[in-house]
Amino acid sequence: MDSAPMPTATRARTKVTAIPGDGIGPEVMRATQQVLAAAGAEVEWEEALAGAEAFRRGIAAGAPQETLDSIARTGVVLKGPLETPVGYGEKSANVALRKTFEMYGNVRPVRELPGIRTPFSGRGVDFVVVRENVEDVYAGIEHMQTPGVAQCLKLITEVGCERITRLAAAVAQAEGRRKVTVATKANIMKLTEGMLKRIGEQVLAEYPGLQHEHMIVDNCAHQMVIRPEQFDVTVMTNMNGDILSDLAAGLVGGLGVAPSANLGDEAAMFEAVHGSAPQIAGKGVANPTALLLSALMMLRHIGDFATARRIEHALYVTLEEGKDLTGDIAREGEGVPTAVYVERIIANLGRESGAVPEREYRPIALKRWPQITWYRAASTRELVGVDVFVESERDPRAISITLQAAAEGSAFDLTMIGSRGAQVWPDIGGHSFLVDHFRARFMFKEPPKGNGIAEITDLLQRIGRQHNWMHIEKLQRFDGADAFSKA
Amino acid sequence: MDSAPMPTATRARTKVTAIPGDGIGPEVMRATQQVLAAAGAEVEWEEALAGAEAFRRGIAAGAPQETLDSIARTGVVLKGPLETPVGYGEKSANVALRKTFEMYGNVRPVRELPGIRTPFSGRGVDFVVVRENVEDVYAGIEHMQTPGVAQCLKLITEVGCERITRLAAAVAQAEGRRKVTVATKANIMKLTEGMLKRIGEQVLAEYPGLQHEHMIVDNCAHQMVIRPEQFDVTVMTNMNGDILSDLAAGLVGGLGVAPSANLGDEAAMFEAVHGSAPQIAGKGVANPTALLLSALMMLRHIGDFATARRIEHALYVTLEEGKDLTGDIAREGEGVPTAVYVERIIANLGRESGAVPEREYRPIALKRWPQITWYRAASTRELVGVDVFVESERDPRAISITLQAAAEGSAFDLTMIGSRGAQVWPDIGGHSFLVDHFRARFMFKEPPKGNGIAEITDLLQRIGRQHNWMHIEKLQRFDGADAFSKA
Numbered sequence: 021m022d023s024a025p026m027p028t029a030t031r032a033r034t035k036v037t038a039i040p041g042d043g044i045g046p047e048v049m050r051a052t053q054q055v056l057a058a059a060g061a062e063v064e065w066e067e068a069l070a071g072a073e074a075f076r077r078g079i080a081a082g083a084p085q086e087t088l089d090s091i092a093r094t095g096v097v098l099k100g101p102l103e104t105p106v107g108y109g110e111k112s113a114n115v116a117l118r119k120t121f122e123m124y125g126n127v128r129p130v131r132e133l134p135g136i137r138t139p140f141s142g143r144g145v146d147f148v149v150v151r152e153n154v155e156d157v158y159a160g161i162e163h164m165q166t167p168g169v170a171q172c173l174k175l176i177t178e179v180g181c182e183r184i185t186r187l188a189a190a191v192a193q194a195e196g197r198r199k200v201t202v203a204t205k206a207n208i209m210k211l212t213e214g215m216l217k218r219i220g221e222q223v224l225a226e227y228p229g230l231q232h233e234h235m236i237v238d239n240c241a242h243q244m245v246i247r248p249e250q251f252d253v254t255v256m257t258n259m260n261g262d263i264l265s266d267l268a269a270g271l272v273g274g275l276g277v278a279p280s281a282n283l284g285d286e287a288a289m290f291e292a293v294h295g296s297a298p299q300i301a302g303k304g305v306a307n308p309t310a311l312l313l314s315a316l317m318m319l320r321h322i323g324d325f326a327t328a329r330r331i332e333h334a335l336y337v338t339l340e341e342g343k344d345l346t347g348d349i350a351r352e353g354e355g356v357p358t359a360v361y362v363e364r365i366i367a368n369l370g371r372e373s374g375a376v377p378e379r380e381y382r383p384i385a386l387k388r389w390p391q392i393t394w395y396r397a398a399s400t401r402e403l404v405g406v407d408v409f410v411e412s413e414r415d416p417r418a419i420s421i422t423l424q425a426a427a428e429g430s431a432f433d434l435t436m437i438g439s440r441g442a443q444v445w446p447d448i449g450g451h452s453f454l455v456d457h458f459r460a461r462f463m464f465k466e467p468p469k470g471n472g473i474a475e476i477t478d479l480l481q482r483i484g485r486q487h488n489w490m491h492i493e494k495l496q497r498f499d500g501a502d503a504f505s506k507a
Numbered sequence: 508m509d510s511a512p513m514p515t516a517t518r519a520r521t522k523v524t525a526i527p528g529d530g531i532g533p534e535v536m537r538a539t540q541q542v543l544a545a546a547g548a549e550v551e552w553e554e555a556l557a558g559a560e561a562f563r564r565g566i567a568a569g570a571p572q573e574t575l576d577s578i579a580r581t582g583v584v585l586k587g588p589l590e591t592p593v594g595y596g597e598k599s600a601n602v603a604l605r606k607t608f609e610m611y612g613n614v615r616p617v618r619e620l621p622g623i624r625t626p627f628s629g630r631g632v633d634f635v636v637v638r639e640n641v642e643d644v645y646a647g648i649e650h651m652q653t654p655g656v657a658q659c660l661k662l663i664t665e666v667g668c669e670r671i672t673r674l675a676a677a678v679a680q681a682e683g684r685r686k687v688t689v690a691t692k693a694n695i696m697k698l699t700e701g702m703l704k705r706i707g708e709q710v711l712a713e714y715p716g717l718q719h720e721h722m723i724v725d726n727c728a729h730q731m732v733i734r735p736e737q738f739d740v741t742v743m744t745n746m747n748g749d750i751l752s753d754l755a756a757g758l759v760g761g762l763g764v765a766p767s768a769n770l771g772d773e774a775a776m777f778e779a780v781h782g783s784a785p786q787i788a789g790k791g792v793a794n795p796t797a798l799l800l801s802a803l804m805m806l807r808h809i810g811d812f813a814t815a816r817r818i819e820h821a822l823y824v825t826l827e828e829g830k831d832l833t834g835d836i837a838r839e840g841e842g843v844p845t846a847v848y849v850e851r852i853i854a855n856l857g858r859e860s861g862a863v864p865e866r867e868y869r870p871i872a873l874k875r876w877p878q879i880t881w882y883r884a885a886s887t888r889e890l891v892g893v894d895v896f897v898e899s900e901r902d903p904r905a906i907s908i909t910l911q912a913a914a915e916g917s918a919f920d921l922t923m924i925g926s927r928g929a930q931v932w933p934d935i936g937g938h939s940f941l942v943d944h945f946r947a948r949f950m951f952k953e954p955p956k957g958n959g960i961a962e963i964t965d966l967l968q969r970i971g972r973q974h975n976w977m978h979i980e981k982l983q984r985f986d987g988a989d990a991f992s993k994a
Contacts, residue, residue, distance in 0.1 A: 074803035081935075088658070088936060111994065122940050139626030157661055158642075159928025161561070161946065161981045163696040168665035168883035174644055175927050177942045178655035205746070207599075211649035211657040222888070238753040245732065245757030263750055266725040274637040285940070321556045389964045395900045395943035396655035414683030440662050441646025442606045449575060450566075453609050453772070455664045459648065473971035484960040490711030492979040493650045494792035503651030506597065 043296025044306035045100025051308035071102035082113025123284035151261025278312035336373035409491035530783025532587025532791035538795035558589035569600025634738035638748025668706035766800035823860035
């Protein structure tokens with residue numbers, strides 16, 4: 021049960037930054053605001069600019085300072101789709117807003133809607149994908165290693181894993197859900213993906229009301245198609261979550277009806293996941309359902325559970341009856357204009373639908389993270405070697421000879437040469453086809469006396485006489501354990 | 508139409524390495540071999556060991572030398588599921604076999620089967636996922652950057668992109684397909700994922716009989732659920748392909764009926780994708796369909812199109828009629844033992860099914876890659892700076908002061924500090940929560956005279972007096988373009 025509505029007189033209106041955005045954005049925003057107003061949502065809108073117009077005005081991040089100021093002030097955003105015009109901007113305005121306000125958690129409810137026919141209709145699909153939103157390969161830190169070999173860094177942090185897991189647990193608690201599935205590729209990436217598995221399991225053990233399980237992420241994608249009913253809340257790193265949340269949206273009608281929230285300590289941004297659909301923009305036929313469902317998440321976020329419930333029931337009644345739907349979801353005919361669909365939802369306010377899952381909503385209890393540079397101390401640290409990535413057109417044996425000669429008289433022994441994660445020297449068979457990018461592993465003959473930098477820079481100069489190196493990684497041990505993969 | 512069967516007398520028997528594997532592996536292998544023998548496949552099996560038993564014998568890669576020798580001799584493998592017992596092996600035997608023989612292409616047909624009911628039945632889903640198999644984050648090259656920050660390298664090569672795209676084109680041509688969809692995350696990872704987009708589009712333009720398109724990979728996952736009929740052949744990097752191929756298998760009945768091939772220059776390995784199912788091993792009830800479908804791919808690979816066609820029709824007739832199916836796919840009752848299912852398929856040899864897609868198969872024309880260390884030369888190269896990754900618990904402004912002081916008098920200027928891909932110095936707002944891992948970008952004040960190593964090692968020593976650095980990337984320009992991302 022939602023909590024009972026509070027008398028209007030005692031409720032302050034909550035300020036919310038509204039970013040209509042591009043394409044159909046202004047139309048679906050207006051439609052959503054009309055429904056919220058008719059339902060009596062105590063929201064005061066601050067309209068703000070972001071997207072194509074901002075880029076064209078020369079604002080590199082796609083959002084002017086006034087918009088950032090408004091978000092900093094209100095802490096709550098409802099946002100339409102944003103475009104990055106071709107030729108502008110290194111990153112999208114969406115990514116910029118998420119990063120500026122460290123909205124580290126992306127929450128994507130995946131719930132069957134009445135009247136939206138899919139191959140999974142009637143099975144009661146109802147789960148939430150929680151996706152880490154600021155780390156992983158998504159950071160886009162890339163370096164060409166050689167003219168034909170590109171590298172991107174996948175960075176995962178313990179605190180990032182803890183934050184996203186606690187958010188998943190908070191989402192589960194806020195919606196009375198019982199299980200959290202941590203989905204990772206820990207079997208292949210033991211340190212990065214394995215970190216979410218390890219931290220996720222540790223953190224979730226603190227929530228006795230929640231069951232938790234781990235699932236390999238490719239199996240999770242498979243299971244979402246085979247038996248989506250089994251999921252309740254899932255949590256994933258950024259790139260995996262990107263793919264699986266879009267997959268999941270497809271199970272219940274697609275991006276046109278998929279809401280989302282981006283949550284952080286300083287701000288929460290609610291947005292439709294779909295694009296700006298420029299081909300139908302301005303025609304008054306866009307479907308505002310995704311943004312309206314996002315607005316319901318927003319109303320619950322600001323504590324207005326009763327209004328969210330009123331609108332949710334009216335929307336479900338409208339979808340169930342199937343009259344006056346927009347063209348993309350109409351069950352017969354060509355569909356009606358956005359305005360007629362909105363009128364119908366408003367007319368249905370006060371009606372109750374049996375299709376809305378009975379759920380006791382509470383606010384999402386986000387842990388507040390201190391404004392610091394986070395770190396974890398290690399009780400012991402050792403520097404045991406260095407991986408030097410070299411460019412060479414030669415074969416591994418030839419490379420081993422010059423590298424061993426280079427290391428002669430240095431503090432290091434060459435112990436292994438690898439190519440894309442496979443050992444190619446000492447020879448263990450196979451690998452007749454190679455690329456000009458090799459990792460040479462050098463281990464200290466004996467532990468360095470000081471910080472080891474003199475020894476490493478000496479080695480780099482020796483190697484540099486014969487080989488072009490482009491990338492160095494120290495090999496460390498933390499708390500007595502190797503802090504690097506073997507191969 | 509398949510080509511007409513050649514008279515047996517003129518056909519040599521092709522040697523194939525059979526690896527029964529673990530759990531239900533021996534049962535499904537025996538079943539598959541029985542069907543092939545009954546259909547007159549001209550195959551001579553060399554049985555070989557890999558998996559749990561090999562690990563227990565102390566063979567770190569999970570496959571003894573005799574097995575590797577057999578594969579090197581035959582060049583063709585049919586393989587059951589392999590286990591890695593807990594506590595053994597850094598990598599699975601599957602991965603080891605793929606890497607040893609550089610089987611760079613994973614081919615996963617996704618085709619609706621008669622009588623296997625799924626939410627997508629009747630829509631004629633029929634496409635192929637081609638996944639790069641040896642590069643990407645799958646290489647598992649990981650380094651802890653600080654005690655709480657893990658890193659994995661995502662490595663993508665031009666030649667790897669070319670090879671996998673040519674394989675996708677060859678698969679399309681071998682099966683008379685018309686379209687190849689290149690699915691990447693090029694919008695976020697311009698150098699790595701963007702490489703597959705760029706090379707893929709270049710290579711596919713050489714095949715006038717094939718249409719090609721690019722799709723963002725998360726949208727591709729969404730489209731596979733929304734409208735899987737649109738796909739013909741898709742091609743992806745390793746991790747994305749891992750997830751999307753398992754998703755796709757779910758559309759047509761799941762891993763229990765999903766065949767696959769791993770292709771390379773030196774060997775081709777055909778295997779079921781499912782696990783070893785130890786809970787039903789030895790009970791004689793396992794479903795051999797996935798391995799049998801894999802064996803059909805193998806028969807076509809060795810040019811025995813007629814036998815493949817005979818078995819495919821018999822299998823489809825069996826599935827359509829629905830009598831004598833194993834428990835996992837039985838439409839009523841508890842299902843029959845493996846042996847009864849196999850007898851039924853054999854009894855149906857010679858019958859024709861209308862459900863088998865009419866398709867003119869040709870051998871997959873794999874380009875043979877030279878046994879070299881591949882490289883691409885750049886016409887010009889410049890070394891313009893270095894990214895130094897430092898560990899620090901301080902805030903970005905404090906770090907910038909010490910780093911600038913360290914660079915004072917060096918060949919470099921500090922131009923930027925980033926945290927997980929976002930600029931945090933000079934300050935552009937936001938980012939109150941940070942981790943102890945920062946990237947400091949140093950640009951040469953003027954182009955270095957020599958190879959720049961003396962200047963870099965000087966900088967590293969200066970920085971090392973105040974900061975712990977653990978990772979270095981040279982900033983290069985190839986052919987006049989920045990070979991690194993801006994942020």
